[in-house]
Amino acid sequence: HRLANALIDRGFVTYLPREGYQLGPKLLQLGFLAQSQADVVQIARPRMEALAAQSEDTVHFGRLDGELALYLDKIPGRRRVDISSRVGDRQPLTSTGLGKALLLDAPEAEWQRAFEREQAGGAPSIDYATWLQRMRGYVAAGHAFDLEENEDLIRCVAAPVRDASGKIVAAISLSSAAQYMDDGRMAALSHEVRGTAEQISRDLGWT
Numbered sequence: 001h002r003l004a005n006a007l008i009d010r011g012f013v014t015y016l017p018r019e020g021y022q023l024g025p026k027l028l029q030l031g032f033l034a035q036s037q038a039d040v041v042q043i044a045r046p047r048m049e050a051l052a053a054q055s056e057d058t059v060h061f062g063r064l065d066g067e068l069a070l071y072l073d074k075i076p077g078r079r080r081v082d083i084s085s086r087v088g089d090r091q092p093l094t095s096t097g098l099g100k101a102l103l104l105d106a107p108e109a110e111w112q113r114a115f116e117r118e119q120a121g122g123a124p125s126i127d128y129a130t131w132l133q134r135m136r137g138y139v140a141a142g143h144a145f146d147l148e149e150n151e152d153l154i155r156c157v158a159a160p161v162r163d164a165s166g167k168i169v170a171a172i173s174l175s176s177a178a179q180y181m182d183d184g185r186m187a188a189l190s191h192e193v194r195g196t197a198e199q200i201s202r203d204l205g206w207t
Contacts, residue, residue, distance in 0.1 A: 040170060041073050044161070044200045048075050048172065051196045055189065057176040058083050061161075062098050063169060065090060067117065069099040072170070081177045083154060091150065092118045095126075097158030100135065100144035101171035101197075104160050111135060124149050143190045143197075148178060155181035157189045159197035164205030172197050 004021065007013040011026035044061050052059040057077040062069050068090035076083075085091070093099030094115045103111060115128055126149065138144040146156035158173035174193050181189075198206075 040204070043203045044170070044172065045073065047196050047200050047203070048073065051172075051174060051192060052077060055174055055176075055192065057081075057174050057180070058085075060085060060098055060173045060175065062102075062171060062173075064093075064102045067093070067114065069093055069096055069102055069171075071098070077176060079176060079180060081154075081180070083175055084151065085175075092121075092123050094118050094131065095123050095146065095149040096173075097144050097146035097156035097175070098171045098173040100138060100146070101158040101160045101173065102168060103135070104139050104142075104144065105168050108132070141190065143194050145186060146173075146175070153178045155186065157181075157186055157193045159190075159194040161197050161204070162201040162206040164207075166206060169204070170200075172200065 004013060004015075008015055008024070011024045014022050014024045016022060040063075041061065048059045048061055052075040055077070056079055058081070059075045059077075060071055061073040062071045064070070069092070071085055071087055071089045071091065074085060074087050091099060093103055094111075095118065103114065106114075111132070112128065115131060119125070134145070143157060143159040146154070146158070148155055150156075154175055155178050156173050156175040158171050160168040161170040161172060163169045172193060174189055
C-alpha cells in the first residue's frame, strides 16, 4: 500500500474509487519520450551507416542525459580497433568528442561548471585554459575533437545534430585508433562528420 501511494504521488499510477488502480500520466510522458528518442535513432541510422561504410571507422550517436552524454546507437568500424563504448553507456561531456559537440551552444560558464565537476570526478587531467581555447575553436568550426582524452590511443571527430528550432538535440561522432586519425585525416573527416550531422538535422526539420 505504501508503494502504491508513492507511485500515485509521483504520477506513475492513479486510483479511482470503485475502479482501482490505473496507469498514470507520468508513464504516458515517459512513453512519448521513449518514442521520440527511438524516432531520432531511426532517422539517424541510414546516415550513420553511410558514414561508417565510407570511413570504415566506428560511428556513435548520442544525446545529453543530465550531466553526461548518453550513447543511443553505435556502428562498429571495419578496422581492427577495439573501442570500449556500448549503447546505453553514459560518458563525460568534457573529454569525449560527442560530449563536446553537445556543449557547443552552451555558455562558457556552463562549460566551466561541467569541466570542474568532471575533473573532480577523476576525468583525465588537462588545464582549463587549454581546454577552453580548444572549445572556442570547436564552436567556430562547428565540430569537436577527442584527442585521446577519454580513451588512450582513440581519437574522434564529432558534430552536433539540431532539430527544427535549431537547438542541439544530439550529436554524431566518428572514432578510430590514433594511428588512423592523424591531424590531416581528422581535418578531412571533419567535413564528412559535419555534413552527416547536417543531413540528420535536415531530416529533423532544421534549415
